Amino acid sequence: MSIPSAPPVGQPLPGASFGLAVKRFFQGYVAFSGRASRSEFWWAYLFLSLVTLVPVALMMLAMFGMFAGMIAAAAAADEAALLAAVTAGTGGVMLLSGLVLVVALPLLLPTYAVMWRRLQDGGFHGAWALLSLAGLAIVPTIMCILPARPEGIRFDPAYRAQLAAQHWYSQPGYGQQGYGQPTYGQPAYASPAQGPYGQPGAQPAAQPGVPGA
Template sequence: MYQAPPVYQAQPEHQAPPVYQQQPYPGQQPYVEQQPYAAPQYAPQYAPLPSPGPGGIFDGAFHAGELGRPLYGANPVQAVARFFKNYANFSGRASRSEFWWVGLFYFVAFIVVGMIAGVIESLSYSSSYYSGSDPVSMFLMLVIVVAFLGSIVPSLALGWRRMHDANLSGALYLLNLVPYVGGLVVFVFTLLGPRPEGRRFDRIER
């Protein structure tokens, strides 16, 4: 009797060996795949402010006669002239050059007048100059006192405007009245550079 040939079963294909994962030791945390680091974020870079001058973001004066704006880079003559023309003006701004040239002018002027008064006062005690020198000495002392009193208001106005140029309240200049510390604080404020925001203190000329 015919018998069917035996059926051979296909051998299974070669299988990859199982992957064994290393078990953590007792007390050891299982390994966790770390996420890639994100690129660092940097703060936006701001362009430095340009040098102050006529017009521009600082809205400086174009000539010395333009009293409603600060004159950046003013020379001594321009600074002193603008100081007396803006005698009692507490609005607007004053540049650092305007402020410090006027300060130097008053410093030198008081020293010179004081030295002259001292020399004449010393000569008044000599026999040869005693009769005519004493009135001159008194006159010079009177000039010094009048000049000092006359400089109070314009000096206060100039310092007030210098605070405005640094975008500070002009009233901060009154810190000079505080003994010891007040003058030092105001000195630091007068060294600050101009700020474009200080234009809010300018006079509106119509």
């Protein structure tokens, strides 16, 4: 019995496992179209938390050690020890801050991409994810908790392509008259007194001495 393959990134995969969700997270590195299921988003969210936990924890420990050394040196009135604690602590914090940036920056774009798709699976526009840039990350995060909604299908590329094809084929074609235009193959002027598209044509100039002129 063959195992059905997972749908491509952009189509939601309910019940995705941790490994599959992480794989799709990287496959959809810049995929902002389509949708993502809740399991895809929250497993990826857990992965991001675990990856950034180690460097952030080390940075916090370095800051704690720096402040502890400063307090001890100040209590002993040892200026040399105080200067050494500040220098070593600052260097360690800067080094670990750089490590956090090295880890977090490459993951920033796919993080927004998977949140964008998760919001669209819930029927919202993915642009709600940009609220996190204004310090309101809690808003789109809560929205990502909501279940999928049927209207989210409008964000699928295949669905949009289908609508575009239907719109194209519904337009008036050759041999069909639409929008008040003349049928293809027929002259634009139906009669000398009728202009194009049913508009009044040019009237003959009045002749001097002709009755009714």
